[in-house]
Amino acid sequence: MRETGTFGADDHGTIDPGTGEPGAVNLGAGDGEVRDITIIGAGPTGLSAAFWAGMRRASCRIVDSLPAIGGQLTALYPDKWIYDVPGYRRIKARELVERLAEQSLGQFATPVHLSTTALAVSRRSHPANGQVVAVETSSGIFLSRAVIVAAGHGAFTPRPLPGIDAEKWTGRGLTFFVPDKARFAGRRVMIVGGGDSACDWAVELKDIARDVVLVHRREQFRAHQHTVDQIGAAVAEGKVRLAVPRVVKAIDGERTITGVTLAPASKGGAPSRHDVDDLIVQLGFVTALGPLACWGFRVEDGSIAVDERMWTGVPDIFACGDVATRPGKIKLIATGLGEAASAVAHAMAAIRPQSELQPEHSTTAGLPGVTAPATATSPA
């Protein structure tokens, strides 16, 4: 099942096997609905935008390339303390994501489409809604009246194996995500990486796969000590074999992978070939603006240039948070949360020209759908 409307995924970022690897384009309608706003990015700024959309009685959805909400906070530093979020003396990144989700998704039932990478954007006419913005994603096309890009530093994508043609072998034995452990039953699995995800998968698969080889370019693993100890025990039991310090040099096979050649990480030494059915690459993630840079925005130093309304210059598309830049801009969670309020207000002004730019104060208006009617009694 697609992880829609869930607040997170399991620690391994499991994705739906039915949707395949990232980048697979499904041209079907994402959810077949025209919403007011599509928010790209489920980090703090995107979650804040979803909250403000709810406050403005706008229907919205969030799409995010990662298998869990929280953006950088979840992907890079979930257990770090953050000391500069207003209202909290300090808060763990993971908990801030939970609080933001509770306030936005939890109160306004916003659909969240995870493992869904935004690829392209276009305008099209819709029989009942006039001109709408179509966001083409790895999971179909999503239609809305406006789009708010809150994509941080861009989509996170798995770091590829240096020197290996990932495109050729992906889906033919090479995988960056582990969709279903049972798929590896009785198979010869090679896992590449030295961090928590690589070590966790070696531990998870040691009793399922026929053979588990863990390849890392240095002797030491970066995983939590507990996991490293589990690997040590599995090696002693003969359930996991280590290939360190070694790197993948070549893959062979006809339709699917049949073998992988490893070489010593430093110069010299002989390569070795291993019979392998599945190669799981867990080298972490890299983030880059990627396809967003080709959406017609003015891109300055890797960020999307916006005006004082958070408008990108492309009709009905706004941007806020780390992905957006303008003169004098500073990039903080605190400012991103505020920019989301501005972006939503101006997006609403664009799609409902009769509405007030300034949101009503929540102290008097209450919370739409919770303490106040979900539909506007006066033009919202």
Place this chain on the structure above:
Amino acid sequence: MTYVITSLCIGSKDTSCVEVCPVDAIHPAPEDERFDDMEQLFIDPGLCINCDACRTVCPNEAIYARAAVPPEEASSIQRNAAFYA
């Protein structure tokens, strides 16, 4: 803000930081032809997103947030920036 690699990297060039950097801001990478010529690695201040991943994996504790660089390593800030100038 950016992170900075200090001279504690010299003699090690461990490159764990290169592996974990989510924006590929640390250079030269081991496969880079300049790798053998450089005595230490540097962080591109224009790419660094301050995620702290590199600092936590460095076995030499050579990496600091710019504001936290020890006074005796202050020149590292210029040397990092100069590498990308």
